[in-house]
Amino acid sequence: MHAPRRLAPIALGTAALFLLAGCSGGNSANTDDAEQSGGSLVIDTAFSIETTDPGHTYDPTGNMVAKALYETLVDFEGSDVTTPVPGLASWEQNDDATEFTFTLEDGRTFSDGSEITADDVVFSLQRIQGMVEAKPNFLLTGLTVEKIDDSTVSITSETPLLQLPAILANPALGIVNADVVEENGGATDGSDSAQSYLDGESAGSGPFILDTLDLTSQVVLTKNPEYTGDEEPAYDRVVIRNVTESATQLINLQGGDTMVAMDLNGDQVEGLDDGFTVDSVPSGQTIFLLLNQSPDVAGELANVDLSEAVRYALDYDALLELAGAGATQATGVIPTGFEGALEEGVTQDLDRATAALEASGYDGQTLRLQFPNDYPVGGVEFTPLAERIQAQLAEIGLNVELAPAPFATELDAYVGGTEGFGLWFWGPDYADSANFLPFAPGLKVGLRAGWDASANPEIADLAAAAASATDVDERTEDFTAFAEAMQESGPFVPLIVPGRNIATADSVTGAVYNSVWDVDIAEITPAG
Template identity: 80%
Template structure:
């Protein structure tokens, strides 16, 4: 193997992983767990969590909790997800980016004091591979994971996989104590039944251990006394509460009943006074329009030139007014901050829009804009956004009727490619631009827009080249070329990257957004 020590090669940026605030459960602000006492930290968020088993979690709140309980082979520093760094292990790769060798560093231990070994890594990840119904299962597709010795693990990929280190930083791939989990129903052959155990106890090496879990009200963590890493917390106890209403989160924060509120909207953040700090950044999700290119779905409106006309008809600054703090214009299908993202987005040009309409042969047919009307993304409500889009397109000579529907109803039509004209969103699964290649022709999102590979072989080839790249510089160039081509010819109209706002009392510091795990609880400390 021709190998080299990795100083991470993928330039990304501050991005988001599924940065949706959950809305399940009821408010639990008055449960007796307040922020009094310097040994306790209280965090309010709208829960999106189903379990504290890292092998099954893949939700924003679940990822945040998993990050506190379990460590991963790879990490990111603070809120910066541009460069993967060693977590439990350092790594080398071959020149083809198909073989990665990870070496456990230091004498790290689990919460029961036993040492972390290669067997624990292999078991943890093979357990997920064996559970086909596990949400993070797809992250490890096509990988063979083997133990070389007590400190060394080898990953072999069927195809070049430069994004593997970024993938392995996902908290869902946290390393568990194999002996403990095996004793409590763990298995790698698909018969695993350890989730119930891991919902009542933790078996990781993170700075915290699980005290109690109530999926409807709160998760309580306590300090891991055996922790010997570099993220030891200043708090002995952390209470993460399910407070589904942002107005209640705001009241709790201002009243001193909590120290961190994770889901305030742009208007609420803009009205905060002294004594509260806000970390407000773009989330990395993209809100976009799609115009279906299948004649069976869109009829004579299945014309990529109509998508081009829409792209130049919109006033993006006016649309952005609806998005609030932290939001920015989408510069393409790859959001700002990701490898290959364009420096600037499309600007309104009504002459270009009119020319594209004429080339398309558009004669005033009505486009029906379908969208979910009960699922705000990053605080952006889709109904007022759709109304503003409708008005702007009317001014450009394009007739649009609005067809809102509940998320659960509209999702099937979108996923199955049955929408002629749709308003939707897309967020990355891990911190790498490979997440956006599915917008290409013949790929997952492209097919949802009825865009087959043969419709644009050139862009399909660019996407394939980016996916197969083994050289970092060539990879960046390929992603940039993909973004440019998609902005010029694709059936998609990227519009807004919503903001993400985390607000904290001035009694604490370090409460910042991270696109992979929402927020690193262990990094929050008393101010001063």
């Protein structure tokens, strides 16, 4: 087995993860000519897709499909999501990072052969802004999109936004054919009704077009004959099948019924024999502990000394044993590979943990550790992880009672800020470190931990400085300072960055994990 290790540090956002749901799926597809260029490619994955309308999609499978059907102004190359590159357009920005000018590449066309113009870009983005209930809508909050001429578009921000290019690489912001979509119910004033049309036909410029969509079983794509980009697809037909059980995906891969299995866990990929390739990398999702700082929730134990006791009591190597291939220890709230991420994580220090526990005022109380018990993240099951945490904290005299609950139930407690002691996870919504600033006091995740801005004004200021930075080097320093301060004093204990394992038959190559869209289907080709 070949197992190349690549760091692909960013994953889809927590909002997307919340939408994952198990579906039954079929396993039939024509694979007779699968190994030949021009034939069929078959991919097995557990579906997380609600639509093929890019303006409404915000799920992992949905993003992978949208990447194949639609192109964005900005792109990433391969698994590298640290450096945005031109997609449909190149761009310039002002010194304050509030004004961005995008110039479309000449000769780019939609699948009906019509030219892509600035009108299509403006319509596509304003359509999403007008659909306030659309999941990607928040990506464009505070932005003004305007046409300058037929090939140039201006996007301005109310505040400095160095991460805008990374945001625009999200497949949910794919550019649609304005004329076609408007003819089929598309609008920018909030009255849009084009989703039903876009669930049956594609109106983009990507390397593939939509053939059929069945949200419970499979999505079939065919090669776009009018494609003018630089990712010429090797296959005429792609079948993406909903196979919810990783064990079934493994059987299909080993039996030659599929060429790409998207959801194998660490043990499964480590057990593969020769004849298969595995792209096994950290996913960018972070599993962490939360200790609530609100006296109304945590009582007299609402203090960061207790968090410090937990942080230094844990044996992170032993926790990582439960995560499998591709996983790494979380070095802080910003995962490794992101701007400002710390090089090393916390090392167990029982003396420091014991001293912090004494300072916290702990007097034998039992802490209830709440967590979802039916929702593994990156192959990591929360119940055995919680059991190991419970045993390790007992070594410093901290009594922990496990309180598992179904995902939907536990989600309400987590979002509502009523968890006193919780085990949860987080992933970014786009490829930039700004996604981790919500852990700061007074911001979204910080408030879920009962941690308002007045609890630590210094960290709140560090987060604000990183958010408003306009110089790239200074921005990196700001994010690093934020990550260091969060690791030193805060209610969060980052534990594990789970791995993501994509296994393929050796007959194909190019199925490389990208945390924004899982894999770029057009890059998958017959080996050799």
